[in-house]
Amino acid sequence: MNPATAFAAVLTDELLRCGLADVVLAPGSRSAPLAMALWDRAAAGDVRLHVRIDERSASFLALGLAKAGRRPVAVLCTSGTAAANFHPAVIEAGESAVPLLVLTADRPPELRGTGANQTIDQLKLYGSAVRWFCEAGTPEARTGMNAYWRSLACQAWAHASGAAGGLPGPVHVNLPLREPLVPDPPGQGSPWPEPLGGRPGGAPWTSFGGRPGQDHGTLELSWTERGVVVCGDGDYDAEALLRLAEEAGWPVLAEPSSGARRGPNAVRSYAYLLASAGFTAAHRPDVIVSAGRPGLSRGQLAFLRGGPDGPARHVIIAQGPGRWSDPARSATDVAGAVRVRGGARSGNQWLEAWQRAGRLAGSAADEILDKLTEPSEPAVARDLAAALPDGALLWAASSQPVRDLDLHMAPRDGLRVLASRGASGIDGLVSSAIGAALAHADAGGGPAFALLGDLAFLHDLPGLVLGPAERRPDLCLIVINNDGGGIFSGLEQAAFDGPFERVFGTPHGRLIEPYARAAGIACQRVESMTELAVTGRPGGGLRVAEVATGRAAQAELRARLRAAALDALATGF
DSSP states (O other): OOHHHHHHHHHHHHHHHHTOOEEEEOOOSTTHHHHHHHHHHHHTTSSEEEEOSSHHHHHHHHHHHHHHHTSOEEEEEOSTHHHHTTHHHHHHHHHHTOOEEEEEEEOOGGGTTTTOTTOOOOTTTTGGGSSEEEEOOOOOSSTTHHHHHHHHHHHHHHHHHTTTSSOOOEEEEEEEOOSOOSOOOTTOSOOOSSOOOOSGGGOOSSEEOSOTTSOOOEEEEEOOSSEEEEEOBSSSOHHHHHHHHHHHTOOEEEOGGGSOSOSTTBOTTHHHHHTOHHHHHHTOOSEEEEESBOOSSHHHHHHHHOSTTOOSOEEEEOSBTTBOOOTTSOOSEEESEEEEESOOOSSOHHHHHHHHHHHHHHHHHHHHHTTOSSOOHHHHHHHHHHHSOTTEEEEEOTTHHHHHHHHHOOOOSSEEEEEOTTTOOOTTHHHHHHHHHHHHHHTTOOOEEEEEEHHHHHHTGGGGOOOTTSOOOSEEEEEEEOSSOGGGGGSGGGGOHHHHIIIIIOOOOOOSHHHHHHTTOEEEEEOSHHHHHHHTOTTOOEEEEEEEOOHHHHHHHHHHHHHHHHHHHHHHO
16 A cells, blocks of 8 residues: 555544544545545445535535534645635634635645646645644655554544634645555555554544533543553643542653652652563553653653553643644543542552552662762752752753653652753753743742753853843752763764764863853852752852763763663563
8 A cells, every 4th residue: 555545544534533524625636545535435425525626616615514514524625726725715714613624735845846736835825714734744654654644633623623622613734645646556565564443433543522612621531440640741730630640549650840740659760661661561551641741751652652552541631722742642532631430449559560660760770870979960860859958949951951850850749840841942941940940939939950961051151141130040050061962872873973973962172160150150060969969059149060971971871770770670570
């Protein structure tokens, strides 16, 4: 099966599962895969197919069908000016809150901007007239496509129907397709690398709580022992998730900046557990409830994807109307809140297994870190998070520091951890930390600290330059100086000795202290955790502590920590 044919079959099937009953087609060549898939399903009686020779007429026919039927109707065209002729109907649908699924076939990226026939810029063609836009990407024969295409169809349906929150209206999905555009001849073509089926029983890939035009509702689940709560980065009601976990007896896997890395159900060093194929295979949950923006580690994303069929159920708590995070494309439900019928039974071996595994992995790593005589990046993260007083704020850089915290920070109350994990950029972290420290103080909070890498610090040196009338926060900037981009030393790029150091490691050969002093900021180079504790004492104003490490040595240390943790899990389970 070729990619265009597979994509069309899956997208059509998933839209029908969502409830698509009518589709309007204007003829063309580039839209052939979708046209043929829709014709097949119409011939089987699964959908009503309407054909119009003019795109403007087709779009307004779809508008009338959707307005009277009060449910999304799809309208499909080929590439080029055909899509432009949908615009008046799209505008009307946007103003009238009429649910339309606007599907525009397009040339693949390599033909754009080349003068290729029937090729225009179709990206965000309808501007603010649509509720949501997606460039679907050119179909490829590789694993993961089925989940992507099906979750994409559900997301488009939810935004059009209003089930995602907000008003119903038009959505635009642009569909770049490569030839061949028709099915392979019988006996030809390659087998697809993964099953292309949907959820059992004809259910949609993702279901949505609440009513159209309103926020997501509360979803009620039957209790199961084998549940897990995953808390990603974000500003949401972490208390509700912690209460849910305690009532159900489920472990909590909480990223440092989730606000949920605390309480009796929080699992320490869970990232090591999710990196263990043996542990995760033996501890597959029946249900996952996730909130915020997860995705701090590859193991976490693999856990959210689940096995070949994904987790039995993955419920995502929406961040707000039309906003939810599903990087693994595994969501079965999106809801505003979750309630569990029944509660935890006594002798919960499931929760105890997760907690015991976390203790084993964490202790194995601690044993190595405690023997070191010089500061290491994982130890600085671990010890700093443990030593800060209640009421303190810790701002973590989005690259290696927040990952070191994720692996080694023990669950605790009284510490607020923040990070710019929305886009996970290196930009403005000094300034962001200063702003957060000022707001934290204004709210009656305690001292503030930031854990940054040298590149993040150097990237925002202007953030240190404060005018004489500007407030200085009680903020200690702890800068790990490993002379470059330390996170790359643990990635696949490190195996390429030739280009690695210059284009990934990016050494700069600079000390941090002269830059801090040039901005009038006190800076101390620290060589022990004792010195760091002294420099980091509250009440010191805005100051910098520089901790020198080596990228290669830290990469080797992290490999040892991982091996020790995984070995402890293999021995203990």
